[in-house]
Amino acid sequence: MNSPLGKTFPLGRLACRVSTMAVAAALSFGSTALAYADVTLSAIVPYTKIDPDYGRLQETYERFHAANPDITINFDYLDHDAYHNKMQALAISGNLPDVLTLWPGKRTGYLTNRGYAKDLRPFIQRDGVDKMLRPVFTQAQAPSGDVYEIGVPYVNFTNVVYVNRKLLDQLGLKYPATLEELMGQSKAIREAGYRPAVFGDQSNWVLQSCLLSVLVGRLGTPEWFANALAGKDGAGFTDPPFVNALQKIRDMVDAGFIDVSEPSTTREQALSTFVSGRSVYLIGGIWEVVNLTSALPADMKDAVEMHPLPAVAGAALAGVDSSSGQPATGFGMSAKLDDDKAEAAWKWIKFNLDPSNKDIDVKYGMLPIYTSDVGISDMLTDPLAKSSYAFSSSIKDVLPVLDDRLDAEGVTQVINAGLQELVLGSVTPQDLAAKYEAWVAANDSNRKAK
């Protein structure tokens, strides 16, 4: 021990230990880095490479990958219907991709209702994402309160009243404050040789999605709607809010506001009627902005206004700052993901809704809305895009869309078909409501969940 190294031995041992620890630490770090570098996620999206969403996804991913070179996502692209078919098969076989494209409503219920998607609430709350988003984007997507997806914070509003202001001025009319006044304009508009409003309901979901939903949402309280869905406390679709909403539609037919030809008019024909200045109002979703932008002559773009439906007499929501809508589709993750993959997937999900990417969203026609102004209106030049953003920002209450919350079969075969019969006068609001309530009670998954 008295060797010349005696004094140096502890130092050498220390050096050895330090170097061992350093190597171990480096290895440990390396293995973590290596593991993270190896995070490769799989994803399938419901559109093909010719879809505008493809371009948006590519640009967003390029920016994401530049900021997170350690995460790679391999995307697969499928047509909308093929996507749903394949996802069902993959779910059954236990081969779901890591990143899922999900709908906030029932469309991907075959995944979210069966435990295939992870609840994002822990991530949302941990990172305070809910503070920058309006409540509609992080609201419960299941009776348990789970949130399975978040996308670009953009609401697909299904009720927007597009107004040809030039025509309205020419007729000496103003956009009315109440639905009754709106109906009251029909006679004057028809006498002048114009159609009061066009919908284009041949595909049969338009009247339900773009008119009935907002009427039901305003006439009933959110509590009533939740109870009617679940069949709680005796609530159902024979209750006054639903029957009265149907009655309002019948009243609009009787007043001449809705034409009896609507059930056999296509969306394209309706749009053409509005663009060619033959109708004063076009009622549809916010997506019509894209169609109108390309179809309207330049001088008419300034003359088209976007309004919410006027106030409805007897409504629980008396104001006009509400519209029916649903958040856009977004990304979720497979319930099977381990911690590393889940963190990587969450980074991607969060990146998509980050305001710093708003330029990409705006470029592709999505105008996200946040709790605070992030300067989107300054980026817009097209008058219709400006109107669209102003409309979206002005809506305080996003009301449920029926086909987003109730089973497709009942909505399509009973409500959508029944609304066309209601317009044609073959069924009464009461009978249609009773028929639908019977269907929901016997078949709808919301009631079965109860």
Added chain:
Amino acid sequence: MVLAARSNRASYALLAGPAIVIYGLVIVVPVLYSLVLSFTDWAGMGVPNFVGFTNYVVMFSDPIFWWGLRNNGLVVLVSLIGQIPLGFFLAYVIYRRLVRHSGFFEAVIFFPALMSPVVVALLFGVVFAPSGLVAEMIGRATGNPMFSLTIFNTKNTAIIPYLIVLLWMYTGIYFIIFLANLQKTSPEMLEAAVLDGASEWNILKSLIVPQQIPVFLTSAIYAVAGSLKSFEILWIMTNGGPSYYSNVLGLYMIQNTFSFYKYGFGSAIAIVVILLSVFMILILSSIAARFSRRFEQGAT
């Protein structure tokens, strides 16, 4: 003898075997598979549960099914008493050179059958739209610019535009089939009939029609099978609407199977369509056999 018989059997098996196997795989197996599925609640995923005759009970109690069946009946009728007789008549007129420029008329009559059903559906969708071509013409003729075509607004008449489209589009197919078969008629026989002083009506009734009975039967089978399964034009043109007024069984099946993921229920509809086709074809065969016997007896 035994060796020869065995050799014959082997030859038959060798020649017919591949066709039988392919037919079995493409036709028999899917039909049997559909039959089995029709007794389940299979939703396209998971394990199907046996539900007995529930799908059939639900289907037979659904007014949309019966209305679709009624509309299918009208489609079959238009095929049998519209497309086939009209196709035969036009073929006869061209064959007997009762009009000039027969080549031009051949092309014009057959042209619609060459068009894509999607294009035809979109075209006639515009023609029969409430504010489409027909409405525009009537509006101008009557001086009413707000005129709107209401044929779709009535439950009983909503299918009529589709029937008109079918008549326009598929008559050309039967026209070509009949024209090809008429051209096989012996010219000497027709000449002899003319020399004997037979009128055009007698030539048609006593010479041409009896020869064409097998063609009528083949066309009728083709028409029935095609009429019961067709839906694509209707899907694009009216989407089965307004409401379910112009729905047909094919569309009803597609909607239930692929929109609502009711594969078991959709299979039950498919089985009913198959049974209906077979039943109607058997009836047609027996009618044609009776006609053939009558003409053969008449000839002897």
